[in-house]
Structure formats: C-alpha cells, structure tokens
Amino acid sequence: MLSITALFTLLFSLAAVNATAVPRRAEGGGAVSLSSSSSSRISRSGGEALEKRGNGWPFGGGGSNAPPQANPQVASVNFVGNLQDPNLQRDSCGSTRWGDRLLVVCRDTEYLVNQDIAADVYNGTQAGFTSSSASYMDFAFPGDKPTVEPWTPTKYVNFTTQVPLYGSNSLTVPFYPNPPGECADNGAGACPDGSRYALWPDSPPTVTCELGDLITAYTWVKNSHIKGLTALVQDPSVALYKVTSAPLWANRDTLPSVELVNGQFWQENQIPFGDYGTVIQGEWLYLYGQTSNQSHIAVARVHPQDVEDVSQYSYYLSGQWGSEQPTGVNDTRAWLDHPGAGGQGTYYYVDGWQSFVWLGQLTNSATPNPRIAVSPAAEGPWTESVQIDAFPGGDYFFPGYSIQAHPGITPLTLDKEIYVSYTKDDGFGPNNFAVYNTPMYHFTWQ
Numbered sequence: 537m538l539s540i541t542a543l544f545t546l547l548f549s550l551a552a553v554n555a556t557a558v559p560r561r562a563e564g565g566g567a568v569s570l571s572s573s574s575s576s577r578i579s580r581s582g583g584e585a586l587e588k589r590g591n592g593w594p595f596g597g598g599g600s601n602a603p604p605q606a607n608p609q610v611a612s613v614n615f616v617g618n619l620q621d622p623n624l625q626r627d628s629c630g631s632t633r634w635g636d637r638l639l640v641v642c643r644d645t646e647y648l649v650n651q652d653i654a655a656d657v658y659n660g661t662q663a664g665f666t667s668s669s670a671s672y673m674d675f676a677f678p679g680d681k682p683t684v685e686p687w688t689p690t691k692y693v694n695f696t697t698q699v700p701l702y703g704s705n706s707l708t709v710p711f712y713p714n715p716p717g718e719c720a721d722n723g724a725g726a727c728p729d730g731s732r733y734a735l736w737p738d739s740p741p742t743v744t745c746e747l748g749d750l751i752t753a754y755t756w757v758k759n760s761h762i763k764g765l766t767a768l769v770q771d772p773s774v775a776l777y778k779v780t781s782a783p784l785w786a787n788r789d790t791l792p793s794v795e796l797v798n799g800q801f802w803q804e805n806q807i808p809f810g811d812y813g814t815v816i817q818g819e820w821l822y823l824y825g826q827t828s829n830q831s832h833i834a835v836a837r838v839h840p841q842d843v844e845d846v847s848q849y850s851y852y853l854s855g856q857w858g859s860e861q862p863t864g865v866n867d868t869r870a871w872l873d874h875p876g877a878g879g880q881g882t883y884y885y886v887d888g889w890q891s892f893v894w895l896g897q898l899t900n901s902a903t904p905n906p907r908i909a910v911s912p913a914a915e916g917p918w919t920e921s922v923q924i925d926a927f928p929g930g931d932y933f934f935p936g937y938s939i940q941a942h943p944g945i946t947p948l949t950l951d952k953e954i955y956v957s958y959t960k961d962d963g964f965g966p967n968n969f970a971v972y973n974t975p976m977y978h979f980t981w982q
C-alpha cells in the first residue's frame with residue numbers, strides 16, 4: 537500500500553493536475569490582441585465561420601445599437617498579500633461576496649499545529665486533512681478593500697503582508713462533505729482500496745438569494761474518483777450542495793452550513809454544468825461545464841430560484857437556447873467557441889463593460905500567467921484570451937495554478953479593478969512535500 541507520506545504528497549499533486557491538466561483544443565495563432573480594430577475570422581462550433589468587423593457586434597442579435605466590445609487594458613498591478621488562514625495549508629481558493637464579508641472556499645487542506653505541518657499527517661494517519669475548507673475575509677473600512685496586515689515570514693509562508701482569513705473548520709469533515717457511498721468516513725474521501733473520492737470545488741459558491749442576513753448559495757462539485765494519477769471515471773457525476781449563512785447570533789467564526797441537495801445532480805457522462813464556473817446576470821444564472829481532457833466547455837442557464845429543479849434548466853445547443861439537454865459530454869452541438877483559455881479561471885459580469893469576463897490561465901499550464909477574455913453574451917462570441925501579467929511561480933512541480941478572480945471584493949467597480957489570486961506551490965524539506973500559498977494581486981484597468 538502507498539505510504540501515507542507518498543499518498544498525501546500525491547493528493548496535493550493531484551489537486552494541481554486537476555486544476556491544470558485538461559488540454560484545450562488548438563486555438564490557432566496564439567495570443568491575439570483584444571483590440572478588435574482589424575477584421576478577423578471567428579469560427580464557431582459546427583464549423584460555421586463568421587466575419588467580425590471593427591468594433592461592431594459580430595453576432596447575437598445586437599444589431600447596430602449594441603455596445604462596442606470591451607477591451608480591458610491593464611493600468612497597474614500590485615501585490616496585496618497572501619490569503620492566509622494561519623493554521624491552514626491549502627490549495628485552490630475561490631471566493632464570493634457573503635454579506636459584509638468575503639467567503640473563501642478552497643480545495644485540499646492540511647491543518648497546521650502551531651504553524652507546522654501536523655506531524656500526524658505525515659506519520660500515518662489522515663487526521664487534519666480535508667478535501668475542502670472555507671474562511672471569511674473582512675473588508676477594510678471604508679470601501680471594498682481587503683484587510684491587509686503585516687506578516688512575519690515563516691518557513692511555509694514567505695510573505696511580509698497577509699490578507700487574514702478566519703473561520704472554524706472541522707479537521708475531519710470537508711466543507712463539502714462527500715456524498716454517502718463515496719468514502720465519506722474521512723476528510724480526504726480516501727477509500728480502503730487506495731482510490732479516493734476527491735470532492736474538489738472548482739468554483740466558489742454562487743449566491744442565489746440574499747434576504748437580510750439569510751444568504752443562500754449553491755455549488756456544483758464533480759464526484760471525481762481517482763486512483764494514483766488516474767481518473768477512474770472520465771466524466772464523473774456532479775453533486776449539488778446548498779450553502780446557507782450561519783445565524784446572525786452565531787460566533788463570527790461559524791462557517792455557513794452545507795447541505796447535500798443531490799449527490800447526482802448531473803449524471804456521469806453528462807456535461808458538469810456549474811462546476812467550471814457560474815455567472816448571474818440579469819434574470820439568469822449561467823452555468824459553465826467542462827468535459828474531461830478535451831476541454832470542451834458548454835453553458836446552461838436557470839433562474840436562480842429554480843436551481844434545485846433540473847427540469848427548469850435550458851441549454852445552449854447549436855447556437856440557440858432551448859430546453860433540449862445535450863446528450864452528453866460529446867454532444868458537439870453544445871461545445872462553445874473558446875469561452876476563455878480553458879484552464880482554471882473565473883467567469884464574472886462587468887456592468888460597466890456590458891461584458892461577460894473570463895479571467896484565468898491556459899489549459900495544461902502550471903505557469904501562473906493570468907489571461908483575460910470578454911464576450912457580450914454568456915455563450916459568446918468570446919475574444920481570444922490575452923495574457924495580462926506573469927505571477928511568480930513556486931519551485932514545486934506545479935509552480936502556480938488555480939488562478940481565480942475575486943469579483944465579490946469590488947462588485948461596483950469591476951470596470952476599474954479586480955483582485956486576482958493563485959496557488960503558489962513550493963517544495964519543502966527533505967521529502968520535498970508541497971507547501972501552498974495564495975498570493976493576491978490587485979489590477980486596475982485603464
């Protein structure tokens with residue numbers, strides 16, 4: 537049997553693989569300027585080719601009244617701090633606005649004891665390890681800014697500023713508990729046969745309702761079943777979780793409660809809508825799903841109040857919205873034309889640009905170079921993504937991944953700024969185990 541040390545090193549590696557190892561289809565001539573001043577051919581799924589001219593509205597019913605395509609240009613980039621819950625080491629964090637705070641949810645999490653990797657994690661037990669965890673971030677007053685404090689570098693956290701996070705996680709139960717039957721008796725979803733149900737959230741909770749202090753959100757999580765580096769199920773089913781705010785009278789450390797709505801909301805071999813990313817715009821919640829390895833992305837939508845009712849969803853198939861559901865991951869009618877660069881990232885909507893935005897990294901890349909693409913509609917046409925910076929990578933096998941935008945920090949000024957983080961991965965100690973940090977940067981747009 538795999539030693540526990542090897543196992544946990546592997547588990548972390550797997551998280552990285554999950555985050556980055558899905559190749560995208562070729563996009564042709566590489567990076568292209570977001571500027572649409574020249575005429576270019578855009579091919580859509582199904583081989584149809586359409587002409588895109590000037591700042592016009594290439595297709596999608598915009599007509600001549602449609603706004604010009606947004607063209608984000610970076611004005612400045614500044615390091616803010618490390619997103620830091622002092623006794624957690626963890627992978628792949630995304631966030632959502634949560635009342636007067638930010639809720640940050642991450643993947644594989646190790647619980648440190650006095651700022652040290654818990655000895656028992658590496659010495660034969662699975663204590664202090666879960667597939668997901670969550671924290672709150674407080675805003676600085678006044679304004680939509682993270683709280684930033686000095687940090688004295690430690691052996692795992694070599695930064696001098698931190699964005700403090702807090703919240704009381706269980707050491708044994710993940711934020712998203714494994715559905716029954718998926719080796720749910722331990723925090724890692726580790727099974728007696730050496731396989732693992734790794735319930736890794738790929739996107740943060742989507743808030744569908746906020747009534748006073750009662751916040752309701754949902755998260756779609758793939759039931760990834762893995763052994764070693766191999767996915768035992770190529771396109772797994774998807775569990776739907778409901779996330780509800782803690783009562784007002786609860787301690788500030790009390791995390792939202794999480795309830796499994798349906799362990800098989802999407803079935804195996806269906807497109808995992810909602811797992812890859814979500815956006816609420818107007819009356820719709822849009823849900824992106826990405827197929828295994830092929831990196832095809834499709835989009836569905838539902839009214840936020842109907843999230844739990846699968847009969848209420850509609851799907852973008854063959855260039856139009858309708859109630860027909862794709863037959864499965866290989867239904868080419870559902871595949872979108874490059875809605876982003878195919879790697880880990882975040883979809884959000886910017887009112888000031890009247891645009892959907894995707895910010896993230898290239899598929900198959902563990903180099904933390906953030907890219908951006910925009911579109912007037914959830915389904916497209918998307919601009920070719922362009923690189924907007926190059927974050928420092930760590931010295932582990934996967935230097936940096938899980939680039940995530942944090943639109944919930946600055947919801948009213950997204951046309952002027954965005955906070956972006958990623959997972960920086962360094963090897964540490966004689967066993968070269970991976971140490972995870974979450975540096976965050978602030979971008980302003982011209």
Ligand SMILES: *[C@@H]1O[C@H](CO)[C@@H](O)[C@H](O)[C@H]1NC(C)=O
Binds near residue numbers: 655658659
């Ligand atoms: C972990 O186990 C090794 C080998 O059994 C032992 O030498 C070491 O002291 C243990 N470390 C801790 C911190 O318990």
Ligand SMILES: *[C@@H]1O[C@H](CO)[C@@H](O)[C@H](O)[C@H]1NC(C)=O
Binds near residue numbers: 694
């Ligand atoms: C910590 O970061 C500083 C500045 O980036 C760097 O010079 C130093 O080598 C780092 N220290 C360690 C132990 O990695």
Ligand SMILES: *[C@@H]1O[C@H](CO)[C@@H](O)[C@H](O)[C@H]1NC(C)=O
Binds near residue numbers: 770805864865866
């Ligand atoms: C989808 O296509 C891929 C590549 O041909 C294949 O490996 C996979 O089994 C197919 N999945 C389904 C559900 O048909």
Ligand SMILES: *[C@@H]1O[C@H](CO)[C@@H](O)[C@H](O)[C@H]1NC(C)=O
Binds near residue numbers: 559829830
């Ligand atoms: C994923 O796709 C790439 C190229 O598209 C291929 O080289 C690789 O073998 C595939 N991996 C798996 C596990 O199917």
